[in-house]
Amino acid sequence: MLIKLSGGRVYDPAHQIDGKVMDIYIRDGRIVSRPRDDETIDQTYNLSGKVVMSGAIDMHTHIGGGKVNIARMMLPEDHRADPSQHSDLCRSGCGHAAPSTFTTGYRYAEMGYTAAFEPAISPANARQSHLEMGDTPIIDKGGYAMIGSDDYFLRMLTAKKDQNAINDYVAWIMHASQAIGIKVVNPGGISAFKFNQRALDLDEQNSHYQVSPRDVLKALSRAVHELGVPHPLHVHANNLGVPGNVDTTLKTMGASEGYPLHLTHIQFHSYGTEGDRKFSSGAAQIAEALNKHKNISADVGQILFNQTVTASGDNMRQFANSGLASPHKSVIMDIECDSGCGVVPFKYKDKNFVNALQWSIGLEIFLLCDDPWRTFLTTDHPNGAPFTSYPHLIRLLMDKSFRNDMFSKLNLDAQAMSTLTSIDREYSLYEIAIMTRAGAARLVGLHDRGHLGVGAGADITIYTDNPDREKMFSKPDYVFKDGELVVKDGQVVKVTWGHTHTVKPEFDRGIEKDLKQYFDQYHTMNMENFKVSSDEIAEGGRGGVVVQACEGRRDKSL
Amino acid sequence: MEKICASTYENVTCPACGLLCDDLRIDRESAGQLKVTDKGCTKSVTFFERAYQTSSPRIAGKTVTLSEAVSKAADILRDTNQPLFAGLGTEVQGMRSVLSLADKVGATLDHMNAYTSFRNTLVVQNSGWQVTTLTEVRNRVDLLLVIGTDIVSHNPRFFERNVWNKESMFDQATSAREVIYLGGQNIDTSAGISPKGVKPTVLPCNLDRLPEVVAALRAIISGKTLIATEVACIKVSDLQSLSERLKAAKYSVVTWVSSDLNMAHSELTIQNITELVIKLNATTRSSGLPLGGSEGDYSVNQTSTWTSGYPVRSRFTRKHPEYDPHHFSAEKILENEEADALLWISEFNPEKTAPHVSIPKIVIGHANMQANDADVFIPVSTAGIDHTGTMFRVDSSVSLPLGQLRNSSLPRLAEVMSAIEAAL
Numbered sequence: 001m002l003i004k005l006s007g008g009r010v011y012d013p014a015h016q017i018d019g020k021v022m023d024i025y026i027r028d029g030r031i032v033s034r035p036r037d038d039e040t041i042d043q044t045y046n047l048s049g050k051v052v053m054s055g056a057i058d059m060h061t062h063i064g065g066g067k068v069n070i071a072r073m074m075l076p077e078d079h080r081a082d083p084s085q086h087s088d089l090c091r092s093g094c095g096h097a098a099p100s101t102f103t104t105g106y107r108y109a110e111m112g113y114t115a116a117f118e119p120a121i122s123p124a125n126a127r128q129s130h131l132e133m134g135d136t137p138i139i140d141k142g143g144y145a146m147i148g149s150d151d152y153f154l155r156m157l158t159a160k161k162d163q164n165a166i167n168d169y170v171a172w173i174m175h176a177s178q179a180i181g182i183k184v185v186n187p188g189g190i191s192a193f194k195f196n197q198r199a200l201d202l203d204e205q206n207s208h209y210q211v212s213p214r215d216v217l218k219a220l221s222r223a224v225h226e227l228g229v230p231h232p233l234h235v236h237a238n239n240l241g242v243p244g245n246v247d248t249t250l251k252t253m254g255a256s257e258g259y260p261l262h263l264t265h266i267q268f269h270s271y272g273t274e275g276d277r278k279f280s281s282g283a284a285q286i287a288e289a290l291n292k293h294k295n296i297s298a299d300v301g302q303i304l305f306n307q308t309v310t311a312s313g314d315n316m317r318q319f320a321n322s323g324l325a326s327p328h329k330s331v332i333m334d335i336e337c338d339s340g341c342g343v344v345p346f347k348y349k350d351k352n353f354v355n356a357l358q359w360s361i362g363l364e365i366f367l368l369c370d371d372p373w374r375t376f377l378t379t380d381h382p383n384g385a386p387f388t389s390y391p392h393l394i395r396l397l398m399d400k401s402f403r404n405d406m407f408s409k410l411n412l413d414a415q416a417m418s419t420l421t422s423i424d425r426e427y428s429l430y431e432i433a434i435m436t437r438a439g440a441a442r443l444v445g446l447h448d449r450g451h452l453g454v455g456a457g458a459d460i461t462i463y464t465d466n467p468d469r470e471k472m473f474s475k476p477d478y479v480f481k482d483g484e485l486v487v488k489d490g491q492v493v494k495v496t497w498g499h500t501h502t503v504k505p506e507f508d509r510g511i512e513k514d515l516k517q518y519f520d521q522y523h524t525m526n527m528e529n530f531k532v533s534s535d536e537i538a539e540g541g542r543g544g545v546v547v548q549a550c551e552g553r554r555d556k557s558l
Numbered sequence: 559m560e561k562i563c564a565s566t567y568e569n570v571t572c573p574a575c576g577l578l579c580d581d582l583r584i585d586r587e588s589a590g591q592l593k594v595t596d597k598g599c600t601k602s603v604t605f606f607e608r609a610y611q612t613s614s615p616r617i618a619g620k621t622v623t624l625s626e627a628v629s630k631a632a633d634i635l636r637d638t639n640q641p642l643f644a645g646l647g648t649e650v651q652g653m654r655s656v657l658s659l660a661d662k663v664g665a666t667l668d669h670m671n672a673y674t675s676f677r678n679t680l681v682v683q684n685s686g687w688q689v690t691t692l693t694e695v696r697n698r699v700d701l702l703l704v705i706g707t708d709i710v711s712h713n714p715r716f717f718e719r720n721v722w723n724k725e726s727m728f729d730q731a732t733s734a735r736e737v738i739y740l741g742g743q744n745i746d747t748s749a750g751i752s753p754k755g756v757k758p759t760v761l762p763c764n765l766d767r768l769p770e771v772v773a774a775l776r777a778i779i780s781g782k783t784l785i786a787t788e789v790a791c792i793k794v795s796d797l798q799s800l801s802e803r804l805k806a807a808k809y810s811v812v813t814w815v816s817s818d819l820n821m822a823h824s825e826l827t828i829q830n831i832t833e834l835v836i837k838l839n840a841t842t843r844s845s846g847l848p849l850g851g852s853e854g855d856y857s858v859n860q861t862s863t864w865t866s867g868y869p870v871r872s873r874f875t876r877k878h879p880e881y882d883p884h885h886f887s888a889e890k891i892l893e894n895e896e897a898d899a900l901l902w903i904s905e906f907n908p909e910k911t912a913p914h915v916s917i918p919k920i921v922i923g924h925a926n927m928q929a930n931d932a933d934v935f936i937p938v939s940t941a942g943i944d945h946t947g948t949m950f951r952v953d954s955s956v957s958l959p960l961g962q963l964r965n966s967s968l969p970r971l972a973e974v975m976s977a978i979e980a981a982l
Contacts, residue, residue: 064864066955068864069860069864072864072867072868073679073683073859073863073868073869074682074683074686076683076867076868076881079867079868079879079881080881083878085877085878086661086662086874086877091658091661091865092661092874092877092878092879093865093867094867094868094878094879098867099867100864100865100867100879101864101865102865103867122955124691124955124956125955125956127948127957127958127959128950128955131650131861131864131948131957132864135865151697151727193843194694194698194809194843195843196808196843319688319839322686325686329682329683329684329686330686331682331687331689332686332687332688332689332839333688333689333690334690334691334698335690335691335694335955336692336693336694336955336956337694337697337698338693343686522696522725522726522727523693523696524692524693524696524720524956525578525693525956525958526569526580528569529580529958529959533959536948536959539651540651540654
């Protein structure tokens, strides 16, 4: 089957193509070069006047795993308001804040997204993450294994184990969890909470292990780099949501001593303590630092106003915030001496001073960061807002007058504390394509996604250009997944199973001798059962595991 | 019966209760009969050592081929408006296939344990809770408060694996752990005796008065002064000293088993337990731990929740999932004659048989199950013995693969459900 996408206006930042009218050819799920004149084209789509991009990639979205399912279970009232009907093609389900898995897959695809990455796979819970992502159709998936508060790793730091041993453990975790990245959440803090510490700053010690978040960040960022994992260490910093945390965040940028770091949902970590209410925007300082530190990238974690639910591994901070829950309920868990979780429903209100300022802070960061290759469009679904609000967020970034109209409705005290209206920047389609495609693919390490070059997987989204960017990005004309037309006019027309992307860094398997003994001594499950197999992920004909290239061990540490 | 060589399996995972112990040793005789030879308990022995027999699909008691039975089941479901899928004794992979068929035919779903598990679910949905998992308990618990249950009738190896374990990560002297039983009469507390012979504290009361006792304990922990001097024959001073011990503990764990709390609105008692745990966390660390679990109940709820947004009891009658833990009870639906066909599933346990009904009945069950009154009976193989599977532990966070210990000529539940779906 040879398909021609004819005459669309193409935005492919990976190849510096910025709105050039050109043809794209697809064969057997891949983008191919222009065929010979005597080859038969089976199907042609006339895309003149349409906007063509690769499928969008959400590099940080909570779509699968224990805490997401807790969020689903605890919010029947939210689901009732958004039922999703069974059709000849699609399974039924429900949407809004924590949608069911099938609905998640359909709605991502219907927005032109073809891949989404779960950022917080707790290794003890990795099987569940993959089961849920396995029931999420059409889109590709993957995830970052969350360590840094796990007993085995913290013991290694206390014992001052050498970096190679740490690298072996990190690699082992990535294999066991079928991950494509490593994430650290409140470094050392999830563990500290279990020892009844209620806060942990960058240079404070975990009372049991006598190691600091800085030690954790240093060891893990270096391990990820030396293993050749393309995605830098994914960091949910200490002190999430705490006024004044901008200082922690700025210090965190330097904590890796030059190794790459990705700071996630940085909006929640950009708060100052100025003003009458001791809560202010740290966006300008954060953006300035991000512009300067080329080894640091960030996604924003924009909040948008409405009911949602926050789900995080950061049980320390979620416990502290549980009093703000709306509706008033929360689930806080300690998990397997490995991690934790906290699920707290939230209703962000534009008339609330703090929420209104959070909204402004997120947008200020987007607009003050110069480099869209290092800035990523997220709402930290569902923590800032459900992923279905991305088209609205894109309009806020691309349309200054719309943004200012929205701003004028906010809490007046918050307006007085924000410089947002003084920023004229409007994102271009090219920049949106960088943030949501080319940049995201490069950051995650998807070598054959996020671009439209020959050999890429044919994940392609086609929009009708519309000055109302929210409308434009809500309803693509066509979405191709691996060369198959899966969405037409914003509706699913074919259901496929996407792949699960992983990396498999090399490591010394001798580490399993010690790990097995450790599991036998202390754990309630066998080491072998801790590992998720590729067969389990592909169960029942679902998409299989794809191993993305890992550069291999960079320099062995001395 | 297939001739298979005898062999021994190490580190077998046992799906017979919510603990999913994965350290069993099981011998298989050449005929396929299994024997638990190490780390067994009453539940695992019953489960694995059931007489190995095979069985055939039947229509109205008469032996038929699998495809005839599947086609008859499809005929029944095709003609229904409000089919009821109940029992649901299965694991994740089985439940995935059940949900797919239920979505297609508009079924109502109820698990055989839902009448007790929804007591916990309602608490999560009403106020949330603060809970922990088994490895945390094993390594951290210093005070275990057991409310209204002996635990061991449901989870026989709970104390052995999670309380009286010899080693712990943080060098705790595990034999010095404190165990306190609160509520119930004549409860078997022998499992709570420490390896050094220290007996647990026992504060008994009639189960129907446990709600008052738990409410009083929560009030005391919250700093309220009680005027009464005793509650359900338990001295308030004893409850006060329990409160002090909980506040002094570094990591207390408070457990209950929802199926043992058989009183009206027991969810309110569970909520008082979970709220007192939250109160303790104002100054120290404490966690709840719901125990129990059987017949795949946790796996069914988890799978249903990610697939539809809701745990069971739910229905797909109106083309989208709906949830109502009260109205969608199989018992009530059958009593009110609100279903026009029953599909009953129990792959782990032949004793869990379908209720007697006057509507068409399809039973998909364990090979040893008696189902003579079913319109269609399809015996299936059992996950964890005859084929692989996936199961959730009682702490909901950990799921484990179930292994295959012998070959079965019977189909898996997922195969049967897919075949029925294809034949609709």
